[in-house]
Amino acid sequence: MNIKTISTQPFADQKPGTSGLRKRVPTFQQPNYLENFVQSIFDSLEGYQGTTLVLGGDGRYYNRQAIQIILKMAAANRFGQVLVGKGGILSTPAASCVIRKNGAFGGIILSASHNPGGPNADFGIKYNISNGGPAPEKVTDAIYTRTKEITAYKIIEADDINLDKLGSSQLGTMTVQVIDSVADYAELMESLFDFGSIRELLTSGKFRMCMDSLHAVTGGYAHEIFEQRLGAPVGTVQNGVPLEDFGGGHPDPNLVYAHDLVEVMYGETAPDFGAASDGDGDRNMILGRKFFVTPSDSLAIMAANAKLVPGYSQGLTGIARSMPTSQAPDRVAEKLGIECYETPTGWKFFGNLLDANKATLCGEESFGTGSNHVREKDGLWAVLFWLNILAVRGQSVEAIVKEHWQTYGRNYYSRHDYEEVDADKANELITKLRGDLSQLPGRKFGQYTVDYADDFSYADPVDGSISQKQGIRIGFTDGSRIVFRLSGTGTQGATLRIYLESYEPDASKHDLDPQVALGELITISEEIAQIRHFTGREQPTVIT
């Protein structure tokens, strides 16, 4: 085998963010840019020679080229075998499933998640460890350190692998297995949910659903699971052909970007149930007829109904939610007598809790929900979870959510994003806020009194590691909160996120528009952080 050692120089900007390294495609296309990062991953690992690596991506522009490079580098670095999804495709949760099922050493996932794709849009790469989950901070830190020192990478000279044909071939001494991207994942879903009852619901003629794959990776998975295995009519899945640029859209399942679905679900002949997932298939949005379920409520409702779902009928060991996610799941945990963990933003913080069996369900306000079945959030899994609940309860989505609020009270919730603001200004805003924190407790703003104000720090209950500066929390005496943090996934400028939450126990006040219910807190957030002054913006770019 012809292994070449190519000398290279470090790039200064290869620090992984919330979910791997994300940059514009032209950045990744610079000579040695991808290679440096991949070699830095391999250099940070120990004992992988001869083992299995899983490789796949969300199919966005540059996916195929990157896969060919990584395969040749994996061979040169002496992996024993690489399992690669057909066409280079693996959704993020499917990659996690394949890593776990095959006892792989780890996996490389190529995705920039919900960010747009195309020659001038985003690309990304992240490393997952043997439990199937995103590499923890100590691993991503080691990778970053390596990127700053790297002087050479290894690659073999060989022809490209045919990614469109299932089966195995050799790259030097390494075996490449092109695997069915959907099979293992679909089988796992069948083992967790009552496919019989869901099939009855979807073929009853009395229930219609619409799944919007936003021209992203779940297209193939959704056609197979909903239309083939569960018998839903052809056409149930819309925008189901994965495209390298996602059809020019923004593959993010929220009310703004999943507009085709929103039109269908708020139309005169709306189906009973609507769902969407993102670029790499780990996010989900759940809708009823003319009704939106906030992701925080979705997690709480799944937890409260978990016993109805075969894979979770034994009960939950605990729930985990990211800090900015609403406290609705905490109320369910309290009633169930289980722990609700509050972690920093990003799925990697759930891995230890899941591995230690401290939590069964996890979720984030950013349209991410998942469980111990894999170590990533999982869009289609969430859709199936809801379908299973709907099949058992026989009520509408709206009725189930409203009943939940009656029992637990409603946590009004909204996130306001200011995208692509000047990075220096955004940092100034956060620095100023940090400086003001100690003076806030006890201060009154309208009907609200500040109870605590801090910069969230997390001590992992399993390995004791501490993560600091994870977002500024301002808590009020009635349990309402405002959280400020800067995004760790953007590629241009900075994105300021403001998370707003209030609690309403009185069922007669559960029908307000969240922007109205949160109106006073929105005004207070401006007063406390001077958002207009620092961002130069009059209003948020996206409200979810």
Ligand code: G1P
């Ligand atoms: C965003 C979300 C976060 C999620 C991450 C990856 O990160 O807020 O919850 O885990 O994408 O999907 P952020 O851009 O806020 O750092």
Ligand code: ZN
């Ligand atoms: Zn994603």
